Amino acid sequence: MNGEVCLPAGFAALEGFVAGWASPTTAARAARRSASTPAEREAFFAAAAPLLEAAMAHLDSRPLAELDAADKRLLALMMALGHVQMAVEVHREMEPQHAALREAMVITRSVSDLV
Numbered sequence: 123m124n125g126e127v128c129l130p131a132g133f134a135a136l137e138g139f140v141a142g143w144a145s146p147t148t149a150a151r152a153a154r155r156s157a158s159t160p161a162e163r164e165a166f167f168a169a170a171a172p173l174l175e176a177a178m179a180h181l182d183s184r185p186l187a188e189l190d191a192a193d194k195r196l197l198a199l200m201m202a203l204g205h206v207q208m209a210v211e212v213h214r215e216m217e218p219q220h221a222a223l224r225e226a227m228v229i230t231r232s233v234s235d236l237v
Contacts, residue, residue, distance in 0.1 A: 128140050128191075128192060128195055129192050129195055129196050129199075130180060130192045130193060130196055132176060132180070133173060133176075133177065133180075133196055135169050135173065136169055136170060136173065136196070136199055138169075139166050139169060139170065139199060140195055140199065142154065142158075142162070142166075143166055143198075143199055143202040143206075144195045144198040144199050144202065145198060145202060146194075146198055148201075151198075151201060151202045151205050152205060154202065154205075155202075155205040155206060158206075163206050166202070166203070166206055167203070167206050167207065170199060170200070170202075170203045170206075171203065171207070174200060174203060177196055177199075177200050178200065180193075180196065181193060181196065181197055181200070
């Protein structure tokens with residue numbers, strides 16, 4: 123995002139991942155996961171996983187309807203982390219096969235969509 127700060131204080135380590143991973147919809151997060159390389163997933167996971175607890179505490183400190191734009195980006199990153207965690211920790215070398223299967227699973231809308 124051109125060097126501008128776009129996440130809440132304390133989450134600067136994730137700024138470089140916003141453009142690629144902070145998608146507002148489940149379908150976009152799944153597509154990003156499928157299109158990403160193992161190195162991209164590993165880098166995002168390594169940066170975001172240690173901040174998960176702090177991010178959730180921050181987001182839980184206010185009602186969902188009162189989240190500002192920076193909070194919503196952080197929330198989108200944490201939801202993307204759920205997708206990436208599955209690829210990194212569970213599917214591992216089988217992720218390409220799972221990505222092919224995800225293409226057949228059309229997501230039109232999800233309760234976690236931020237739009």
